[in-house]
Amino acid sequence: MPAEPGKIPAPIRNIRELHAHLQTALEVEHSTIPPYLCALYSIKDGLNLEAAELIRSVVMEEMLHMILVANVLNAIDGKPNLTHAKFVPHYPAYLRHSNRAFVISLEKFSPTSVDTFLKIERPGKAGAPVERGEYATLGQFYQHIKKGLKDVCKANKYFNGKASKQITSEYYYGGGGDPIRVSNVDDACGALDVITDQGEGIRNSITDGDHQIFHQGKELAHYFRFKEIALGRYYTGKDTPKSGPTGTALPVDWNGVYNMRPNPKTGYYPQGTDLWVKSRQFCRAYRDLLARLEDGMNGQPERLIAAVAGMYDLKYKAVALMKTPCDDSGMTAGPSFEYVPPNE
């Protein structure tokens, strides 16, 4: 952990600490994906199309963020690790970088879960320094890493990672923008800027800056996409963070959702029962998916193709659980995203 509660995050002093911070960044980026996926998959087929599309687009960009962080880590000869026992948080959990102001849970699509997503993506005040104590926003965390990169890797020192480990658009497709090939400090800072811009937006704006970097149409930063869902209204091109959304209505049906029991755990069901087995199967599928991603980030980019197939399969497994009643309460089972050892 780069920042413990109550302590001022110390500057990053050496390459080892830089590797550790980037590994944490990878874990932070990943930790938002299971909660977003739970909300997304809980939406019943054909309902809440607009909201589902907004959440899906955010998930796509979170995956891009993982790839971007991995490219930075690989550029300085780090080793992205997605398979250690603590890689997937034990939900409900605090965001790993955070000042522990809020907890993130695995929940169905609901006003509560969208409110948590807003907290995750909350923009920092323009140029706000790292606050005393911890990082209040993801932006502050990345600011800290960028400073570390500039300090530790002066004159591109340590940029001796294998170029073949960089993941390029050949293996990453489908949205969220293109991966950036990282070979020096400027590339690295650029890649990290994409992450914060997509999440929080560029200063005093609701857009994410992708139109400048990827030459895409103007896109909203994650925070403002969730704001649209929460307020049930789209932003227009003229809107600002202050004005709020003034566009057309965005219909949200909070009932068109599987009633997933929050923070599902395999242990809720007696060992060996069908539901226990299914829940465990999901966790194993997720473990295998992370293993393929890790291979992909460690010199075998072709493994990402199999990883994508694993992502589709994961969705079908998760939805199957969400359709299965977990008891007589009217709630259903759900994907628990728990760690399973590699040999099981």
Added chain:
Amino acid sequence: MADSNPMEAFLSLSALLTGYTKTDLLATGLAGQYYDKLSSIVDEDICGALWTATREAMKGLGIRPKVAERRIRKLVLSNAMLAPLAINIIAMWYLSSWSQLPQAWRSLYGAKANDVDHVISAEAYQEGLVWQAIGAHPQGAKQQGYGAWGLPPPWKLSPPWKRKKPRLKRRRRAA
């Protein structure tokens, strides 16, 4: 064990007929649709007889599936009124469609207007057990991602009997 709830009897019978567990069947989200389909085409008292036969077959605490299966063969599959319904239940779960009941059955027990061949619903098409059983995906739905056709089939998705190694008969040596 099936209790007096007809939906529960329907699930127990479906599990025995398809070879999938009740949880597998519930996970498709279609048990309600199939139950309603059957009830809308077949008279209540005939359905009632099917549930009674199912409960009879499931009698006894912790009954072995093989025993229940044997009883179902006798009480349902060997019964002229109930067997066609069992066949249609299997077809609904696997092929997502209702097949018109045999003419002989229709003239004896009544023919409803909606007893015609049809696919139950778009959702049912996607969740047909046939796709799981053969380790494939419904064409046009549940896509698997670019290049998935080059990967080995996900056999673990298949029902248990698919995982067993086939027993090879020994060839007699030519004398």
